[in-house]
Amino acid sequence: MTSRTGRHFLQIPGPTNIPDQVLRAISAPTTDHRGPEFAALTTELLASLGPVFGTSGPVVILPGSGTGAWEAALVNTLSTGDRVLCVETGHFATLWQRMAQDLGLYVDFVPGDWRHGAAPEDIAERLAADTVRTIKAVCVVHNETSTGVTSRVADIRRAIDATGHPALLLVDTISSLGSIDYRHDEWGVDVTVAGSQKGLMLPPGLGFNAVSDKALAASRTARLRRSYWDWRPIIEANRRGLFPYTPATNLLYGLAEALRMLEAEGLPAVFARHDRHAAATRTAVQAWGLEVLCADEREYSSSLTAVLLPDDQDADKVREIILERFDMSLGAGLGKLAGRIFRIGHLGHFNDLALAGTLAGVQMGLQLAGVRIDPSGLAAALDILREPHG
Structure with a gap:
């Protein structure tokens, strides 16, 4: 091993x-x-x-x-x-x-x-x-x-x-x-x-x-x-x-x-933290030039973000590269979405630096897999994470 x-x-x-x-x-x-x-x-x-x-x-x-x-x-x-x-x-x-x-x-x-x-x-x-x-x-x-x-x-x-x-x-x-x-x-x-x-x-x-x-x-x-x-x-x-x-x-x-x-954290603060991390993740995805699977912004999840790749790309290959190179597990596409999407979980015991590291790993993995992206995605997410929050 x-x-x-x-x-x-x-x-x-x-x-x-x-x-x-x-x-x-x-x-x-x-x-x-x-x-x-x-x-x-x-x-x-x-x-x-x-x-x-x-x-x-x-x-x-x-x-x-x-x-x-x-x-x-x-x-x-x-x-x-x-x-x-x-x-x-x-x-x-x-x-x-x-x-x-x-x-x-x-x-x-x-x-x-x-x-x-x-x-x-x-x-x-x-x-x-x-x-x-x-x-x-x-x-x-x-x-x-x-x-x-x-x-x-x-x-x-x-x-x-x-x-x-x-x-x-x-x-x-x-x-x-x-x-x-x-x-x-x-x-x-x-x-x-x-x-x-x-x-x-x-x-x-x-x-x-x-x-x-x-x-x-x-x-x-x-x-x-x-x-x-x-x-x-x-x-x-x-x-x-x-x-x-x-x-x-x-x-x-x-x-x-x-x-x-x-x-101790307070449920409103818990929900706000999840909302903020989800917004930063979606910002990265969209800045990369990729598509968030959820098609209605009223229904965006604050627990996870599913990323839809172009038809000529294999999402499972991207996940494999990220696991091998950066020791990070991402969610697979299930059912009819197998191979078409990967899922980034940002829920539970999680903070800003953990999300920054996660998105850095995703960006590097996409580049190594040959997916055409705008490398400004990570920076766009970091701009959100730098903002003060209550």
């Missing part, structure tokens, strides 16, 4: 870099997960999670990835043969709708071009046409990790309300929670899905569902089979600071530390 010095630049859009203090928290000795010390930790965690989701309702912590949290959102609220409306915003929206089909749900899949978010007017049109109210849920990915496009959930909620349709709103925030402003209660979301390995600055292994009263009511009549993912025993045990089965104990230690870090 090639000997490396310095740290590896992990600039994929998740899993993200883990802060040292979170790693130290995870490495603490394991305690009795049915004892009073752990019950106190659980109670503190559940209270601290609410503001991150923007909810005063229950947040269910699941030992699993975001994919497990997807499944939990569906099986707790729906029954076999129910009709759901899913919107094609990218690779992960496509996977979620496939899961819904595998679970025995009938899926209306609104097609998309992977360059735009879920269109509120398209959802409203589908719901307005459903005069007999057969659609039971709308599934939307807030920030599509495969494309760097953020759907406008507040506008979607208003569009649903305008139709008077009673469908549940299920939203995936796996790559936006803790990085992009999100408001479960205010936006009328019924189930918010999240994972631990992105804005929450943890390793993979925890999934989350924030749950509205309407979703809890639906769970009492839902008939899809569930056991491990069942909210009811988890919420009941959580009232005593416990879990119905062995939780991911040491990851919860890390979660407590990550939540303290977010609270």
Whole structure:
């Protein structure tokens, strides 16, 4: 193996870099997960999670990835043969709708071009046409990790309300929670899905569902089979600071530390930092003469930027050169975007100098790969990073 010095630049859009203090928290000795010390930790965690989701309702912590949290959102609220409306915003929206089909749900899949978010007017049109109210849920990915496009959930909620349709709103925030402003209660979301390995600055292994009263009511009549993912025993045990089965104990230690870090910085400052880094990254991309994949500036992601290369260039080759020469990992194009884009993650535990180094590595890699760019891109980004910020 090639000997490396310095740290590896992990600039994929998740899993993200883990802060040292979170790693130290995870490495603490394991305690009795049915004892009073752990019950106190659980109670503190559940209270601290609410503001991150923007909810005063229950947040269910699941030992699993975001994919497990997807499944939990569906099986707790729906029954076999129910009709759901899913919107094609990218690779992960496509996977979620496939899961819904595998679970025995009938899926209306609104097609998309992977360059735009879920269109509120398209959802409203589908719901307005459903005069007999057969659609039971709308599934939307807030920030599509495969494309760097953020759907406008507040506008979607208003569009649903305008139709008077009673469908549940299920939203995936796996790559936006803790990085992009999100408001479960205010936006009328019924189930918010999240994972631990992105804005929450943890390793993979925890999934989350924030749950509205309407979703809890639906769970009492839902008939899809569930056991491990069942909210009811988890919420009941959580009232005593416990879990119905062995939780991911040491990851919860890390979660407590990550939540303290977010609270100390302040969520508005966290979101502003992500917005600023995203703006600097887009500025570099555009100054290079390349194209940001997201085609609507209202939907630019603050978690990641997907860069579309000219048709005669191989994005995977660019990524390979950058990894070999500069020890930096960038996100690959997924699904129909394979080889056409690369993705720069700028979320989680991240600062100005880390972004400057990331963009320098990308610029050098593009040049080494023979991609025709204007070398002023890095300087343009640095101009933004030099500006004072609050």
